[in-house]
Amino acid sequence: MSGWQETKATALLIFQDGTIVEGQGLGATGHAVGEVCFNTAITGYQEILTDLSYAGQIITFTFPHIGNIGANAEDVETVKMASAPGARGCVLKADITNPSNYRSAEHLNDWLKANNIIGISGVDTRALTAMIRDKGFANAIIAHDPEGNFEIDILKAEAAKFAGLENLDLAKTVSTAQTYKWNERSWEWEERVIDPKEAEFHIVAVDYGAKANILRCLVDQDATVTVVNAETPAKDILALNPDGIFLSNGPGDPAATGEYAVPIIKELIESGLPIFGICLGHQLLALALGAKTKKMHQGHHGANHPVKDLTTTKVEITSMNHGFAVDGDTLPAGITETHKSLFDGSNCGLMVDDKPIFSVQHHPEASPGPHDSHYLFARFMDNVKSHKKEAA
Numbered sequence: 001m002s003g004w005q006e007t008k009a010t011a012l013l014i015f016q017d018g019t020i021v022e023g024q025g026l027g028a029t030g031h032a033v034g035e036v037c038f039n040t041a042i043t044g045y046q047e048i049l050t051d052l053s054y055a056g057q058i059i060t061f062t063f064p065h066i067g068n069i070g071a072n073a074e075d076v077e078t079v080k081m082a083s084a085p086g087a088r089g090c091v092l093k094a095d096i097t098n099p100s101n102y103r104s105a106e107h108l109n110d111w112l113k114a115n116n117i118i119g120i121s122g123v124d125t126r127a128l129t130a131m132i133r134d135k136g137f138a139n140a141i142i143a144h145d146p147e148g149n150f151e152i153d154i155l156k157a158e159a160a161k162f163a164g165l166e167n168l169d170l171a172k173t174v175s176t177a178q179t180y181k182w183n184e185r186s187w188e189w190e191e192r193v194i195d196p197k198e199a200e201f202h203i204v205a206v207d208y209g210a211k212a213n214i215l216r217c218l219v220d221q222d223a224t225v226t227v228v229n230a231e232t233p234a235k236d237i238l239a240l241n242p243d244g245i246f247l248s249n250g251p252g253d254p255a256a257t258g259e260y261a262v263p264i265i266k267e268l269i270e271s272g273l274p275i276f277g278i279c280l281g282h283q284l285l286a287l288a289l290g291a292k293t294k295k296m297h298q299g300h301h302g303a304n305h306p307v308k309d310l311t312t313t314k315v316e317i318t319s320m321n322h323g324f325a326v327d328g329d330t331l332p333a334g335i336t337e338t339h340k341s342l343f344d345g346s347n348c349g350l351m352v353d354d355k356p357i358f359s360v361q362h363h364p365e366a367s368p369g370p371h372d373s374h375y376l377f378a379r380f381m382d383n384v385k386s387h388k389k390e391a392a
């Protein structure tokens with residue numbers, strides 16, 4: 001009995017309502033504020049922690065075995081050119097056991113430290129998840145001090161300053177500073193990086209915090225990808241002579257990027273080029289088309305979310321990571337809802353009726369998650385091929 005009671009807390013999670021959760025510190029020391037969400041995936045913790053869409057968030061993993069396969073340099077979803085890290089912190093139930101996997105290069109604890117991510121273990125993540133499910137997203141501060149010395153009032157005051165993700169534009173802060181070319185394809189067994197072949201199509205990806213595996217999936221479709229900063233004017237994007245345009249995933253409130261993203265996307269729509277958007281890219285496309293987005297109660301973060309493709313009536317099991325959603329009731333005439341979540345009926349996709357333009361809320365690139373939705377990359381490239389043929 002006495003053992004655990006006497007263990008001094010070396011990490012705290014302090015919510016804005018004053019609730020304090022004690023645990024053991026992992027990874028980086030110090031403190032960070034963010035929105036606490038929960039992710040239900042049972043694999044892919046490293047991909048999740050390095051997804052830039054999680055900027056400004058602290059991730060509670062509902063799966064207890066986090067860290068048991070260690071960490072490596074290959075499972076990082078943050079594109080090296082990105083200027084900021086992804087998640088600010090993570091909350092775990094169990095301590096990290098010694099890694100046991102042939103791909104492990106590093107203990108997760110060391111990797112978290114090196115990547116400036118604060119972790120707390122020993123938390124009743126089931127209770128925390130139930131709390132978020134009942135009350136909605138909660139903002140908190142996560143703090144780690146190996147000596148267990150915390151100035152609670154100062155931490156509470158820091159937590160109180162965080163106004164949450166609503167109205168917060170983070171895409172600009174994680175977007176690539178420089179334009180770069182991406183030509184790495186998906187991996188094959190025991191061959192991590194495949195040399196690119198001469199690609200037939202050129203896609204310009206607007207980077208709001210793009211995941212590396214999205215870029216790989218585009219290259220798999222016989223494309224070379226040029227990645228540009230989120231604020232690149234439409235005329236500069238079009239001057240790169242793309243065959244199609246991709247709008248990436250990313251963090252923060254889509255409505256807060258209104259000043260730059262929406263006007264740029266409106267011009268891109270006018271160009272008549274094929275456009276494909278994922279997650280934040282989907283939300284921004286919807287805004288540019290005249291629809292509205294809204295904050296969700298608890299969001300969708302996991303790797304087993306059923307989504308129905310209304311155009312084929314097929315159901316796909318998807319990877320999800322979003323806290324905002326397109327309000328399907330606000331889609332204007334001429335825009336068709338193509339996908340719906342079978343968990344809560346929320347909008348998961350749209351297409352423009354008379355243009356080769358579509359987008360989805362879920363993550364067809366998976367990483368982590370099932371590959372059911374990979375067909376969307378082929379759907380995009382079919383549009384690109386037809387458009388290029390017509391234009392020739």
Ligand SMILES: NC(=O)CC[C@H](N)C(=O)O
Nearest residue numbers: 053249250279280323324
């Ligand atoms: N994965 C994403 O692109 C997330 C989009 C947006 N930041 C949201 O939370 O809804």
